[in-house]
Amino acid sequence: xxxxxxxxxxxxxxxxxxxxxxxxxxxxxxxxxxxxxxxxxxxxxxxxxxxxxxxxxxxxxxxxxxxxxxxxxxxxxxxxxxxxxxxxxxxxxxxxxxxxxxxxxxxxxxxxxxxxxxxxxxxxxxxxxxxxxxxxxxxxxxxxxxxxxxxxxxxxxxxxxxxxxxxxxxxxxxxxxxxxxxxxxxxxxxxxxxxxxxxxxxxxxxxxxxxxxxxxxxxxxxxxxxxxxxxxxxxxxxxxxxxxxxxxxxxxxxxxxxxxxxxxxxxxxxxxxxxxxxxxxxxxxxxxxxxxxxxxxxxxxxxxxxxxxxxxxxxxxxxxxxxxxxxxxx
Amino acid sequence: xxxxxxxxxxxxxxxxxxxxxxxxxxxxxxxxxxxxxxxxxxxxxxxxxxxxxxxxxxxxxxxxxxxxxxxxxxxxxxxxxxxxxxxxxxxxxxxxxxxxxxxxxxxxxxxxxxxxxxxxxxxxxxxxxxxxxxxxxxxxxxxxxxxxxxxxxxxxxxxxxxxxxxxxxxxxxxxxxxxxxxxxxxxxxxxxxxxxxxxxxxxxxxxxxxxxxxxxxxxxxxxxxxxxxxxxxxxxxxxxxxxxxxxxxxxxxxxxxxxxxxxxxxxxxxxxxxxxxxxxxxxxxxxxxxxxxxxxxxxxxxxxxxxxxxxxxxxxxxxxxxxxxxxxxxxxxxxxxxxxxxxxxxxxx
Numbered sequence: 001x002x003x004x005x006x007x008x009x010x011x012x013x014x015x016x017x018x019x020x021x022x023x024x025x026x027x028x029x030x031x032x033x034x035x036x037x038x039x040x041x042x043x044x045x046x047x048x049x050x051x052x053x054x055x056x057x058x059x060x061x062x063x064x065x066x067x068x069x070x071x072x073x074x075x076x077x078x079x080x081x082x083x084x085x086x087x088x089x090x091x092x093x094x095x096x097x098x099x100x101x102x103x104x105x106x107x108x109x110x111x112x113x114x115x116x117x118x119x120x121x122x123x124x125x126x127x128x129x130x131x132x133x134x135x136x137x138x139x140x141x142x143x144x145x146x147x148x149x150x151x152x153x154x155x156x157x158x159x160x161x162x163x164x165x166x167x168x169x170x171x172x173x174x175x176x177x178x179x180x181x182x183x184x185x186x187x188x189x190x191x192x193x194x195x196x197x198x199x200x201x202x203x204x205x206x207x208x209x210x211x212x213x214x215x216x217x218x219x220x221x222x223x224x225x226x227x228x229x230x231x232x233x234x235x236x237x238x239x240x241x242x243x244x245x246x247x248x249x250x251x252x253x254x255x256x257x258x259x260x261x262x263x264x265x266x267x268x269x270x271x272x273x274x275x276x277x278x279x280x281x282x283x284x285x286x287x288x289x290x291x292x293x294x295x296x297x298x299x300x301x302x303x304x305x306x307x308x309x310x311x312x313x314x315x316x317x318x319x320x321x322x323x324x325x326x327x328x329x330x
Numbered sequence: 331x332x333x334x335x336x337x338x339x340x341x342x343x344x345x346x347x348x349x350x351x352x353x354x355x356x357x358x359x360x361x362x363x364x365x366x367x368x369x370x371x372x373x374x375x376x377x378x379x380x381x382x383x384x385x386x387x388x389x390x391x392x393x394x395x396x397x398x399x400x401x402x403x404x405x406x407x408x409x410x411x412x413x414x415x416x417x418x419x420x421x422x423x424x425x426x427x428x429x430x431x432x433x434x435x436x437x438x439x440x441x442x443x444x445x446x447x448x449x450x451x452x453x454x455x456x457x458x459x460x461x462x463x464x465x466x467x468x469x470x471x472x473x474x475x476x477x478x479x480x481x482x483x484x485x486x487x488x489x490x491x492x493x494x495x496x497x498x499x500x501x502x503x504x505x506x507x508x509x510x511x512x513x514x515x516x517x518x519x520x521x522x523x524x525x526x527x528x529x530x531x532x533x534x535x536x537x538x539x540x541x542x543x544x545x546x547x548x549x550x551x552x553x554x555x556x557x558x559x560x561x562x563x564x565x566x567x568x569x570x571x572x573x574x575x576x577x578x579x580x581x582x583x584x585x586x587x588x589x590x591x592x593x594x595x596x597x598x599x600x601x602x603x604x605x606x607x608x609x610x611x612x613x614x615x616x617x618x619x620x621x622x623x624x625x626x627x628x629x630x631x632x633x634x635x636x637x638x639x640x641x642x643x644x645x646x647x648x649x650x651x652x653x654x655x656x657x658x659x660x661x662x663x664x665x666x667x668x669x670x671x672x673x674x675x676x677x678x679x
Contacts, residue, residue, distance in 0.1 A: 154664075
């Protein structure tokens, strides 16, 4: 108990350091003292303006999107009992990308704010479709059918999206940028738009975490323990849709995070869902911001989008951990 | 007949010193799809810019036609049709093997980062090496095999466990995915579009001298794979049970991984990654033949049919604009899997 708590505190400290660094470091380095002054309300001076107009929006979106994707991943892995699952399983990414492709090629939309609602609605509709098909004819969806339904629908949509982009060069060009995933160039308004959805999603996650512990034992045992399996499933699917849908709408499909962090959290704290959730909430923005930070300095004066850097930061950790100890599957 | 209930109808053929148990429904499904594949292939041979009657196609197949008909049917369309059938079967078997080894319906050679690695190799070849057929094929082959070897090595620690294989594959695959995105972001739009068409998986423009070597090797590997089916069904019971049944688990797993990867590697080198087939065909086969585990033969038949049929659709749907077959496979295979899921659930309720 105390070890887990200390670990969580250490992770929090690391997150704070990374947050400050994320505001200070970039194409132009800003002194930590100036950063702190700017955070405390100083708005005059060129550097303070950079902090307020560029660095803070970017960092805040990094935190919100990180938490959202991480928690969505933890929930969906617990629900489907499949270590390969991430929010993409419910068709979130495929739905968002498909909708953005339609937005670009049919409606000629070309701005991030314009993509936001297309991506969000796309993710929402597709997740609902996946759930309906995954649970057709029953009271609630069983995990394997849900997984397969998600993969199948995502496949259909990605096929159509690819066809659309191959026919329409402009859509291809727009999508190759959007598809990578990035937190740069989004103002605070975008984050403010998605924040309520993320908050609701996280609250649902916290409420159902206990029930997910018993679902991990299998549906029959969970029912025997008094868990309302069907209700929990619906709640989790709603939460995942809100979390992953809004994060993807704002930052593009950032793939790796939701898959990796829950695994790492599980290996640190064991199978207790509430601890996994707590660690996920801290570790996910940590990985996202750290990757974004590295992306800013690695090819100066250019930038590498966070979606690209993330795998190179996270994957070695993942491989090291899975080799080091008896890493459990779920 | 024996008194054991296998859960499905089984015919037993006994000869001297050997006996054969045949899962009837699986054989029936395989036969049905084999016939359908032949039918689709005949249509493909007959249609195109140069329309032909079925009688002339069959004539050409029997060697009775000469001149232009012989040229069109045997030299232009035949390599594509044969490639679709053989490669479809190969991808399906490879997927079935991986789903069985990892005991996960999402398992496919892609969990080894294979297709991603092949795409990386091909991208490098296209962006930096000009992108002729031979260069691209070599690039993808080298990229794919290197990736698979790397994943296996990193996952190896006193044997390879299915779960560790999956996680390492995801990690390395994600890194390569990033490399791919970066290459696509940084390169000129025209170059990238060439790469994207390759990346979608296409059978367009294959000729005998390109596909024949691959086809021969793939057929040989397929026979080998069907022979390994018994090990697979033992390994689906879990490592301990399989060991108890006399299967050397680690050696078998290495052998099967090698087999699955080589099949995909050869196909990918020629056509580009046709991703979804490996995932969908075994699942469809399993549901249609109502078997408890992977069904290699029905998977192969369904894979062949899917690729052949999708290639026909891709050629004709927006003719004269040809759609890469990989896109059709994903769309049609996915839609069919959805339908099958819904149908199956209706039936069991």
